Amino acid sequence: MGHMFLVMVDAHSKWLEAHIMSNITATTTIKKLRQVFSTHGLPDSLVSDNATTFTCDLFQEFMRRNGIRHVRSAPFHPASNGLAERAVQTLKEGLKRMTGGTITTKLSRFLFQYRITPQTTTGQAPAVMLMGRWPKAHLDLLRPNIRARVERKQEKQKERHDHHARERQLKPNDTVYIRNFTSSQRWLPGIILSQSGPVSFVVKLTDGRVMRRHQDHLRLRYDKDKTMSSDGTAVGGSIQVEIPQETASEEQGHSVVPAEGNGHSLTNTQPAPVPSDPAPLGHALPVSRSTPGVLRRSQRSHKPPERLTL
Incomplete structure (x- = not known):
């Protein structure tokens, strides 16, 4: 394919890391390792082949400063580092099957599918072994998430309720x-x-x-x-009491008496009798209902509408 890759695999979860390399010098390799370690942390040990990149003094000093035990496989015996060699073969076969896009796009798609596919040794996906959860994939879009659906419905119900609800702040002693x-x-x-x-x-x-x-x-x-x-x-204190309108005239000492015949009312200037037992505070005094006056109706003449007759 004309590209160089730095391939790493986690011995526990079988999580695969692959990075495109412009060169395989010790300095470039150390930069990529720092990037990986910043995400997953420092490993206890690192197993590699006997390439010059891994045997130079600069790489050995990097391993020593980070407390990583560096183990190199036996010369001319790739099976000593079989997990990494198998990961290299899997990467090559997967990239050959990928169609369309650049090499970076193909690599990202392959790693995504590999990490969510159950592994034959562990029986679980590398992502589940490493992160403890299933990452969301395209197949999850076809399978509805009942919990997320219920949460969305509850949020909509709360929004509709809060739109018309009033905020009430009640506290003790109110x-x-x-x-x-x-x-x-x-x-x-x-x-x-x-x-x-x-x-x-x-x-x-x-x-x-x-x-x-x-x-x-x-x-x-x-x-x-x-x-x-x-x-x-x-x-302490007193209660504010509203006097009903129907008794307002009697409270002023006047009584309205309807006149006979002409439908007009006359005002009696004599004060209304006060009952011997006043009504309790907050209750209206009993008032005798007077005869209702003559109803007033409109005298306007109504003109019938003019309709078009053909």
């Missing part, structure tokens, strides 16, 4: 309303005692009951000038 599922009163006031989970809270009601609710069933409560202690009792 006054809240909790959703009630046992009686007609839908929301009950209380205070958060603790957080029992990522989105669950333990709430103590004003009547002393303790309930656990999801944050979707909690609403922050804002009472004017009123706080609640950790034991669930109210402390």
